[in-house]
Every structure is written in C-alpha cells, then in structure tokens.
Amino acid sequence: MLQLTVDAAGLAQSRFAVSPLHEVAATLLPWGLRPRPGAAPWLARARRTLRHEQLPLLTACALIDRGYVPDFLSPHPAGPAPTIDEELALVRATPADRIVTELRVVRGGRPHIGLDGRGSELPTVLREALDRDGAGIADQAADELRRYWDLTFAAHWPRAKAELDADVDRCADILARRGAAALFSTLHPGMRWRDGTLEVASRFCGSMDVPHVVLVPSLLAQRPTVAVDQLAGPRLPPILNYPVGAGPTTAGDGPLAALLGTTRAGLLTALDHPTTTTSLATANFLSPATVSYHLGVLLRAGLVTRTRKGRSVLYRRTPQGSRLTN
The missing domain is CATH 1.10.10.10 (Winged helix-like DNA-binding domain superfamily/Winged helix DNA-binding domain)
Structure with missing residues (x-):
C-alpha cells in the first residue's frame, strides 16, 4: 500500500491531465501477458510495430520485465492536455545525466536513485547508451517515439482522447456534487481517500507527503500506479495513472x-x-x-x-x- 498525504492546499491544486505519451509508455510495460479488458487490440498492434519496425531503444525497454520504463519517455504533463508534439519536445530536451541515472535504475531493477551500477545486464542498445554517457539518446528516443506514435496510435488517438476526456468530465461532475474526498474512491477499487491520505494499492509500500497529485486516466493501465520524479525532488507532484472503466470494449476477460x-x-x-x-x-x-x-x-x-x-x-x-x- 502506498500512502500519499496531501494537505488542504495540495488537494485544491490536484488536477487531471490527458497525456498521449503516458499511453504510449504503457504499451512498453509487461502487461501484454494478460491485457486488461479492451486493451488487447492496442497492445497487439503495439507489439507488432515493435517487432517489425526499427525501434531499437523502445524495443529494448519493452523487453525489460520488471515493470519499470525510464521516466524520460513519458514526461510530466505540463498542462491538462499536452499534444504529442509538446511532449516529444520535452523528451528531446532531456539532459543526458538524467538519462544515465534512469538507465542505471533499469539495470539495478528497482526505481531507486544512487545505484552503484551493479545489477542485471542491460540490452545492448541501453548498455551502449550508458557507455557514451547518454549522448544522443534523447534525440533517438524522440525520433523513435514519433515513428511509434505515427504507426500505432495517431489514427486512433482522437477516439481514445474522447474516452479519456469523458472520464475527466465524469470526475468533474463527482467533484462538484460530492466533493474531492469522495472523488478518489470512485476512480478504482484500489484507491481510497481516508483522513487526509490517498491510499493506493501497490506491491510497493511506503508513505510520503506530496504537494499535490496529477491524475492521468489510461485506457491501457491494468491498475493504479504512482510515478514520483525523484530527480526533480519536491518540485513536481507524483503522477497517479489509473485505469478508465472497462476500456474501449466491454466484453471483459471472462x-x-x-x-x-x-x-x-x-x-x-x-x-x-x-x-x-x-x-x-x-x-x-x-x-x-x-x-x-x-x-x-x-x-x-x-x-x-x-x-x-x-x-x-x-x-x-x-x-x-x-x-x-x-
């Protein structure tokens, strides 16, 4: 269980964001083994693209089975609805030292800053990126993400964004009618608000005081996840991805x-x-x-x-x- 403590000011600042690159990054996680209801067509198309196109950096990240994808591939949403071009510009501007730190996280197998560099072996493309201190990786990542987007997501994003926007509107209605405390408990059974703390079911345990929370709905996420930008320290709030309804289809997995x-x-x-x-x-x-x-x-x-x-x-x-x- 993760516990995020948010004071009244932070609760007032908490907001929603619909992010195209957060949906893209979700397809790189090892969820394809048992996709959530409705996500199978997305994931199958994404995996076909990774298999058949020259996207070595993204393919290497998708092959890692620890459930962690480098954070610089899905930057912090600067506004409520950033465009793909705006988010790719942030990826391209990622400092090389940040890339190196996050690749060391991948090699170490857990999201923790200050690893000593030991751990499991990285795929060749990621190991070579570390060897050259991350030089050129931001541009490569942005170029591959653009091609991945164009081949897999671009034609379907307007419909997907409409689904995500509709969920944000649903949440706005709950917020207006029942208040912020009631809102969090309606997002997912694994989330609830209690005594000033947002509790999120997770295989990780811990508690932290946060300035506020950015809620990012997803059609692909299997469960709520919390991403904390440890490199940015307290300047940026955590991102809480949560799955929207039953996804694009409603047949379930029964x-x-x-x-x-x-x-x-x-x-x-x-x-x-x-x-x-x-x-x-x-x-x-x-x-x-x-x-x-x-x-x-x-x-x-x-x-x-x-x-x-x-x-x-x-x-x-x-x-x-x-x-x-x-």
Whole structure:
C-alpha cells in the first residue's frame, strides 16, 4: 500500500491531465501477458510495430520485465492536455545525466536513485547508451517515439482522447456534487481517500507527503500506479495513472472472451444495434479490415447478421449471439 498525504492546499491544486505519451509508455510495460479488458487490440498492434519496425531503444525497454520504463519517455504533463508534439519536445530536451541515472535504475531493477551500477545486464542498445554517457539518446528516443506514435496510435488517438476526456468530465461532475474526498474512491477499487491520505494499492509500500497529485486516466493501465520524479525532488507532484472503466470494449476477460477471443467478444457485445464496420473500428480502436475479418467469423458462426441499407452494410447480433453475451 502506498500512502500519499496531501494537505488542504495540495488537494485544491490536484488536477487531471490527458497525456498521449503516458499511453504510449504503457504499451512498453509487461502487461501484454494478460491485457486488461479492451486493451488487447492496442497492445497487439503495439507489439507488432515493435517487432517489425526499427525501434531499437523502445524495443529494448519493452523487453525489460520488471515493470519499470525510464521516466524520460513519458514526461510530466505540463498542462491538462499536452499534444504529442509538446511532449516529444520535452523528451528531446532531456539532459543526458538524467538519462544515465534512469538507465542505471533499469539495470539495478528497482526505481531507486544512487545505484552503484551493479545489477542485471542491460540490452545492448541501453548498455551502449550508458557507455557514451547518454549522448544522443534523447534525440533517438524522440525520433523513435514519433515513428511509434505515427504507426500505432495517431489514427486512433482522437477516439481514445474522447474516452479519456469523458472520464475527466465524469470526475468533474463527482467533484462538484460530492466533493474531492469522495472523488478518489470512485476512480478504482484500489484507491481510497481516508483522513487526509490517498491510499493506493501497490506491491510497493511506503508513505510520503506530496504537494499535490496529477491524475492521468489510461485506457491501457491494468491498475493504479504512482510515478514520483525523484530527480526533480519536491518540485513536481507524483503522477497517479489509473485505469478508465472497462476500456474501449466491454466484453471483459471472462468466459465469453475465453471462448471467442477478446476482440470478437468485444465486437459481439457492442452489436446491440445495427452498426457499420467503420463505426465498430472507430469505437474499438481497430482497423476496418480487422473488424471485417472478425465479423466474417461471427457471421459464419451464426452470431451476427448482415443487412444492407443504402450504401451501408449493417451488422447486428442474432438471438444466438445475444444469448452468449447475456
């Protein structure tokens, strides 16, 4: 359990931020082994990009299985909704000594400043970065993040951002109607506010006084995580990433997903009303070709029907498909 103590002034300053690079960094964490409901299509696409494109720095970070990605890849959100270009500019401006310190954290296997340099072996690209004292790594990281973004996220970000903004609006309504203390407990079952302290379920234990908290909603995060910029000291508040709802799809990871696969289960669940392939693709952050393939499988199995209305082709669940989803 992590305990963050926030006084009244800090509570008043706590805010939300929607960050594109925090979503990108989430795909580098070892969550692909068991993705949260709705995240599987995102993670599968991201992993394909890492496998097939020349992104050596990001690929090396994704191969590390300790659940820590260097913080400079997802800088502290300067405002409520930074653009990808603004965040990449911050990455490019990262001092080399900070990069070296964070790579030593990776090598040591735990986020702790002042490691003696001993620990497990780093991937070659990260080891070479340490050997040259971090020179050129900020530019390489920004260039790779830009390519990774363009290939994997750019086309889907408007829809994803709308989902994240909607959750922030939901929280604003709770804040106005029930107050700040009630808000934190509605974000996730692993978070609660008690006696001036924000408690976050975590495999790490500790407590700290913080100036305030920046809350960053995520469609990919499996659980709440707290990131503290130890290099910045008390100047920057911790970032608390928390998972939004059930993610882009609502099929969950139960028996239906086990039977059909997460993507098909999500599409079948979404077909309460006649819907086009394009609408399903947009809502589930998939390509139209991918949605068309899975709908074809569901159609041949008798779980959906297909009808034409003008120039549009509409899909809807059959009674048999509805019995499965229920």
